[in-house]
Amino acid sequence: MGKATGFMEYQREVPKERPPKDRINDWKEFKNIFTDKAAKIQGARCMECGIPFCHSGLEIGGMVSGCPVNNLIPEWNDLIYKGKWEEAVRRLLKTNNFPEFTGRVCPAPCEGSCTVGLNDPAVTIKANEYQIIEKAFAEGWIQPEPPEFRTGKSAAVVGSGPAGLAAADQLNKLGHQVKVYERQDRIGGLLVYGIPNMKLDKEKVLQRRLDIMEAEGVEFITGTEIGSEISLDNLKNDFDAVVIAGGATKPRDLEVPGREAEGVHFAVDYLKANTEYILSNNNKDYISAEDKNVIVIGGGDTGTDCVATAIRQGAKSVNQFEIMPKAPDARQANNPWPEWPKTLKVDYGQEEAIEVFGSDPREFLIMTEEIITEEVAGQETVSGVKTIKINWEKNENNRFVPIKQADTQKIWPADLILIAMGFLGPENNLIKSAGLELDGRSNVKADYDDFKTNIEGVFAAGDMRRGQSLVVNAIDEGRKAAIKVDEYLS
Ligand SMILES: Cc1cc2nc3c(=O)[nH]c(=O)nc-3n(C[C@H](O)[C@H](O)[C@H](O)COP(=O)(O)OP(=O)(O)OC[C@H]3O[C@@H](n4cnc5c(N)ncnc54)[C@H](O)[C@@H]3O)c2cc1C
Numbered sequence: 001m002g003k004a005t006g007f008m009e010y011q012r013e014v015p016k017e018r019p020p021k022d023r024i025n026d027w028k029e030f031k032n033i034f035t036d037k038a039a040k041i042q043g044a045r046c047m048e049c050g051i052p053f054c055h056s057g058l059e060i061g062g063m064v065s066g067c068p069v070n071n072l073i074p075e076w077n078d079l080i081y082k083g084k085w086e087e088a089v090r091r092l093l094k095t096n097n098f099p100e101f102t103g104r105v106c107p108a109p110c111e112g113s114c115t116v117g118l119n120d121p122a123v124t125i126k127a128n129e130y131q132i133i134e135k136a137f138a139e140g141w142i143q144p145e146p147p148e149f150r151t152g153k154s155a156a157v158v159g160s161g162p163a164g165l166a167a168a169d170q171l172n173k174l175g176h177q178v179k180v181y182e183r184q185d186r187i188g189g190l191l192v193y194g195i196p197n198m199k200l201d202k203e204k205v206l207q208r209r210l211d212i213m214e215a216e217g218v219e220f221i222t223g224t225e226i227g228s229e230i231s232l233d234n235l236k237n238d239f240d241a242v243v244i245a246g247g248a249t250k251p252r253d254l255e256v257p258g259r260e261a262e263g264v265h266f267a268v269d270y271l272k273a274n275t276e277y278i279l280s281n282n283n284k285d286y287i288s289a290e291d292k293n294v295i296v297i298g299g300g301d302t303g304t305d306c307v308a309t310a311i312r313q314g315a316k317s318v319n320q321f322e323i324m325p326k327a328p329d330a331r332q333a334n335n336p337w338p339e340w341p342k343t344l345k346v347d348y349g350q351e352e353a354i355e356v357f358g359s360d361p362r363e364f365l366i367m368t369e370e371i372i373t374e375e376v377a378g379q380e381t382v383s384g385v386k387t388i389k390i391n392w393e394k395n396e397n398n399r400f401v402p403i404k405q406a407d408t409q410k411i412w413p414a415d416l417i418l419i420a421m422g423f424l425g426p427e428n429n430l431i432k433s434a435g436l437e438l439d440g441r442s443n444v445k446a447d448y449d450d451f452k453t454n455i456e457g458v459f460a461a462g463d464m465r466r467g468q469s470l471v472v473n474a475i476d477e478g479r480k481a482a483i484k485v486d487e488y489l490s
């Protein structure tokens with residue numbers, strides 16, 4: 001253990017982010033790294049517990065608690081404190097193929113179960129992870145390391161999100177020849193066309209990793225949809241095993257009058273078009289929020305990304321609707337440590353809205369009843385949204401249902417509506433054409449223990465198997481599916 005009394009001597013400090021009033025003027029990342037000295041102090045706060053819940057990745061109270069890839073957190077915190085950075089990155093890469101992604105975008109369930117967090121603010125685990133990997137890149141310690149031998153076996157990976165990339169990386173390291181197929185024009189899944197550039201830079205961060213993987217021997221094929229352009233049967237004939245990691249990208253729709261009007265879009269379509277615009281050096285069409293009243297329906301992280309994007313595009317106003325109640329500021333008695341803390345988060349998009357418009361854009365316990373339209377150039381176009389406030393009450397089956405509150409209807413002016421209401425599972429093309437079996441939640445059926453689908457030699461991982469989730473869970477699934485594929489190939 002680095003410093004036995006560190007957690008008593010030092011306070012939690014995170015690297016300063018770029019201030020909202022600066023960062024809303026560009027699409028660059030807003031998070032910064034520590035100085036080495038500051039990171040050392042934060043590393044010293046780790047108690048190196050006998051039973052470190054932070055790296056457990058257990059499901060407690062129906063939610064993940066601790067790091068899903070089981071990062072060896074106390075070990076690398078200690079190494080940071082001792083200034084042994086190269087050892088720290090080697091330890092980090094044992095469990096996580098892409099700490100530069102999680103260090104930026106992970107919601108850090110590890111910190112919710114940090115023992116220091118029982119009495120004081122948790123250790124800055126996520127910022128430490130980010131620091132280790134960025135220092136390693138800056139020092140030139142991360143170089144392509146192609147496998148020393150090839151097994152003569154091959155695997156195809158369908159989908160290039162974090163699950164597919166982690167599976168490909170692991171299988172390639174084991175010496176199998178790996179080809180990744182992606183239907184989009186770019187590799188990365190939601191890392192490229194979901195999460196906005198200000199959270200994860202596509203050229204500097206994502207491409208940096210893809211270049212290394214390519215130099216290590218992974219082949220990437222873009223613009224090819226498996227299930228239509230190439231059948232799964234053909235892929236099975238050409239490769240010894242197949243991993244499908246196509247994500248869970250079917251969006252939940254808003255079923256209200258006016259939904260088909262001009263100006264109503266799914267959040268991911270909006271975010272993707274904006275990223276394409278940025279990556280094309282402003283040479284592509286995008287859905288603009290400039291001078292518009294924007295309503296984001298959905299209070300989750302995707303909704304927050306829409307808020308931040310609309311602000312950067314110059315929206316006139318931004319409101320974000322959430323059907324659930326406002327979470328408490330601190331843990332409640334029924335949500336004890338080390339469970340994931342169900343507390344109110346003011347994320348980057350809300351911080352920016354507060355800076356620009358003077359208040360948090362979120363409205364809680366609100367339901368959309370209708371999208372109001374008017375005819376513009378012969379087309380039904382959004383002009384407003386009608387909402388009503390709700391309460392959640394138990395019905396006769398003991399289930400919570402939304403109950404509308406009388407006299408709480410309100411009309412909001414709106415020119416652009418973004419639907420960020422979650423996802424319903426994987427899309428159907430590949431599933432139907434290949435005859436893949438689904439589970440009760442309409443995800444591809446495969447157990448977490450073995451990742452095998454109903455088709456011999458075909459494994460499923462990531463959101464396609466578990467439903468829309470987190471980057472760190474996708475990496476975990478890709479890694480574990482690769483172990484099962486390797487066993488199958490051996
Ligand atoms: C807007 C948004 C923001 C998010 N922000 C965060 C965040 O900040 N932090 C976090 O941890 N998580 C975040 N998530 C969730 C996270 O991105 C996903 O859980 C994760 O990317 C899932 O990884 P995956 O590899 O399973 O699938 P995906 O990333 O969805 O990748 C699947 C890929 O498969 C491709 N594909 C599908 N079918 C085929 C086919 N038949 N042939 C070829 N290719 C195919 C798709 O085009 C896609 O590129 C966010 C999600 C969204 C939508």
Ligand code: SF4
Pocket residue numbers: 066067068069070071073096102103106107108109110111125126129472
């Ligand atoms: S991957 Fe996420 S949960 Fe794991 S250590 Fe990093 S921030 Fe924490």
